[in-house]
Amino acid sequence: xxxxxxxxxxxxxxxxxxxxxxxxxxxxxxxxxxxxxxxxxxxxxxxxxxxxxxxxxxxxxxxxxxxxxxxxxxxxxxxxxxxxxxxxxxxxxxxxxxxxxxxxxxxxxxxxxxxxxxxxxxxxxxxxxxxxxxxxxxxxxxxxxxxxxxxxxxxxxxxxxxxxxxxxxxxxxxxxxxxxxxxxxxxxxxxxxxxxxxxxxxxxxxxxxxxxxxxxxxxxxxxxxxxxxxxxxxxxxxxxxxxxxxxxxxxxxxxxxxxxxxxxxxxxxxxxxxxxxxxxxxxxxxxxxxxxxxxxxx
Amino acid sequence: xxxxxxxxxxxxxxxxxxxxxxxxxxxxxxxxxxxxxxxxxxxxxxxxxxxxxxxxxxxxxxxxxxxxxxxxxxxxxxxxxxxxxxxxxxxxxxxxxxxxxxxxxxxxxxxxxxxxxxxxxxxxxxxxxxxxxxxxxxxxxxxxxxxxxxxxxxxxxxxxxxxxxxxxxxxxxxxxxxxxxxxxxxxxxxxxxxxxxxxxxxxxxxxxxxxxxxxxxxxxxxxxxxxxxxxxxxxxxxxxxxxxxxxxxxxxxxxxxxxxxxxxxxxxxxxxxxxxxxxxxxxxxxxxxxxxxxxxxxxxxxxxxxxxxxxxxxx
Numbered sequence: 350x351x352x353x354x355x356x357x358x359x360x361x362x363x364x365x366x367x368x369x370x371x372x373x374x375x376x377x378x379x380x381x382x383x384x385x386x387x388x389x390x391x392x393x394x395x396x397x398x399x400x401x402x403x404x405x406x407x408x409x410x411x412x413x414x415x416x417x418x419x420x421x422x423x424x425x426x427x428x429x430x431x432x433x434x435x436x437x438x439x440x441x442x443x444x445x446x447x448x449x450x451x452x453x454x455x456x457x458x459x460x461x462x463x464x465x466x467x468x469x470x471x472x473x474x475x476x477x478x479x480x481x482x483x484x485x486x487x488x489x490x491x492x493x494x495x496x497x498x499x500x501x502x503x504x505x506x507x508x509x510x511x512x513x514x515x516x517x518x519x520x521x522x523x524x525x526x527x528x529x530x531x532x533x534x535x536x537x538x539x540x541x542x543x544x545x546x547x548x549x550x551x552x553x554x555x556x557x558x559x560x561x562x563x564x565x566x567x568x569x570x571x572x573x574x575x576x577x578x579x580x581x582x583x584x585x586x587x588x589x590x591x592x593x594x595x596x597x598x599x600x601x602x603x604x605x606x607x608x609x610x611x612x613x614x615x616x617x618x619x620x621x622x623x624x625x626x627x628x629x630x631x632x633x634x635x636x637x638x639x640x641x642x643x644x645x646x647x
Numbered sequence: 648x649x650x651x652x653x654x655x656x657x658x659x660x661x662x663x664x665x666x667x668x669x670x671x672x673x674x675x676x677x678x679x680x681x682x683x684x685x686x687x688x689x690x691x692x693x694x695x696x697x698x699x700x701x702x703x704x705x706x707x708x709x710x711x712x713x714x715x716x717x718x719x720x721x722x723x724x725x726x727x728x729x730x731x732x733x734x735x736x737x738x739x740x741x742x743x744x745x746x747x748x749x750x751x752x753x754x755x756x757x758x759x760x761x762x763x764x765x766x767x768x769x770x771x772x773x774x775x776x777x778x779x780x781x782x783x784x785x786x787x788x789x790x791x792x793x794x795x796x797x798x799x800x801x802x803x804x805x806x807x808x809x810x811x812x813x814x815x816x817x818x819x820x821x822x823x824x825x826x827x828x829x830x831x832x833x834x835x836x837x838x839x840x841x842x843x844x845x846x847x848x849x850x851x852x853x854x855x856x857x858x859x860x861x862x863x864x865x866x867x868x869x870x871x872x873x874x875x876x877x878x879x880x881x882x883x884x885x886x887x888x889x890x891x892x893x894x895x896x897x898x899x900x901x902x903x904x905x906x907x908x909x910x911x912x913x914x915x916x917x918x919x920x921x922x923x924x925x926x927x928x929x930x931x932x933x934x935x936x937x938x939x940x941x942x943x944x945x946x947x948x949x950x951x952x953x954x955x956x957x958x959x960x961x962x
Contacts, residue, residue: 370758374835378832381832388792443685449675451679457668471889474693476922478693478932479689482696486688501682503686532675564897568923582782582785583901618788618789622782626781640840640841
């Protein structure tokens with residue numbers, strides 16, 4: 350493949366066309382993200398009238414200084430970090446244990462258990478029945494719920510199971526068990542150390558899902574002190590009372606702030622999204638690996 | 648995606664052997680416990696609660712104690728004047744999403760796969776996956792800012808080209824396009840990964856010998872690359888069809904406003920409003936069950952058809 354072959358005219362047209370399309374696609378993907386960044390540094394007057402396209406106009410940090418003064422952003426940010434960290438650790442531990450157990454031939458009733466789990470991927474009780482259950486066990490308005498809910502996904506468990514089935518040689522296990530190694534010991538001493546890659550992938554999946562979720566919080570948590578970042582973002586970015594919280598009692602300051610609404614929005618998008626966008630290119634190969642494990646499983 | 652386990656082994660085991668095996672492997676069952684508890688609470692307990700749909704639910708009497716109502720709430724839903732609107736809106740959105748969102752990742756993967764330079768490829772991939780990591784709340788927030796009639800850059804461009812500014816986010820006409828194409832923007836790159844993975848399995852020798860035989864690029868894509876990703880496409884298509892009646896609540900709800908409600912009220916948002924805002928638990932459960940049931944039936948049917956036609960099926 351490395352050798353360059355002569356291209357026919359048709360192939361040349363194809364080449365130019367596809368590269369052109371790809372370039373256009375990349376511009377379309379990148380520009381909105383770029384615009385958010387430049388808008389967050391621009392003068393509110395220009396942002397409100399939409400007077401720039403490529404470079405920030407009237408560079409200012411006013412939006413950011415306002416954002417850093419707003420306590421609720423940081424409270425919800427901290428909440429999200431708690432939910433993401435705990436939820437990921439918990440979900441990861443449960444998923445890897447379940448995936449390992451399901452990869453074991455000697456697990457009796459395995460197909461029944463698998464069936465029970467897989468069925469839930471395609472059918473569920475629905476919103477209200479779930480709500481009634483959560484309410485019934487008094488998990489509404491708790492941090493526990495936001496940590497637990499969504500931390501375990503059957504799809505992830507199946508991925509882990511496939512990984513163990515395809516990478517842990519049966520002979521290795523047989524030999525270990527003859528030497529008197531037990532299930533637990535084998536899991537911790539052999540299986541876990543071999544599965545760092547899949548753990549990274551699944552951990553990232555859970556973390557991203559947790560970071561982005563707002564639905565459970567919207568439904569189950571009304572206590573503002575426990576709200577995650579996404580719910581707060583929804584208020585600021587999409588609801589009319591966006592500035593009410595940022596506004597002081599002083600009407601002049603209120604008017605001033607009102608003028609800055611758009612800039613603040615852009616700044617908040619940057620603050621809430623940049624961490625994850627900056628981190629993921631370094632983790633990209635793991636993500637891709639996860640999708641590949643998912644696609645090759647039989 | 649899932650192979651049948653050979654469960655026949657169990658037959659030859661006597662009860663005492665089963666007991667011994669479970670006793671020897673209790674650790675494995677312990678490992679499964681957290682997941683089973685989770686599924687029990689968040690999946691199976693709600694399934695038990697589905698009966699609320701057939702009852703006149705009274706909170707003080709609980710799920711079991713409430714009196715039966717038969718199919719009353721289903722009838723109420725079917726006969727409600729807007730029933731067909733909700734079904735139409737839901738189907739419209741999901742079919743449009745499928746039509747636009749399904750082929751584009753395939754095309755993107757084929758184009759990306761064609762890039763030789765590793766650096767270029769990596770860059771293009773990194774960029775195209777990026778929007779996947781933007782949360783839906785932020786995505787919709789970005790849309791409402793970009794497309795704002797006063798300050799958004801889209802309208803700045805339209806005005807610069809001599810057009811009149813359009814209130815995209817508050818227009819029933821634009822709602823579907825906004826919903827679908829923002830979804831394509833966010834997920835096309837991510838969706839292409841799975842096809843790229845399948846394409847890396849194609850042996851370069853196949854391409855080389857095809858080139859020697861005089862096949863051009865398009866012919867090679869059609870006869871080598873496409874067959875390689877066909878099974879993946881089939882699986883994803885089945886999965887997508889299984890959720891054809893369920894447009895995700897999250898994004899639609901965020902994009903909804905009074906101006907576009909006529910096309911943006913889908914079954915999931917209606918379920919939410921009836922159930923949690925109006926506290927009409929039984930009615931909402933009935934709508935939800937209707938929706939889930941249809942999805943499940945479609946999934947099973949499409950899976951069966953696909954299994955017959957292409958030999959690819961989920962179970």
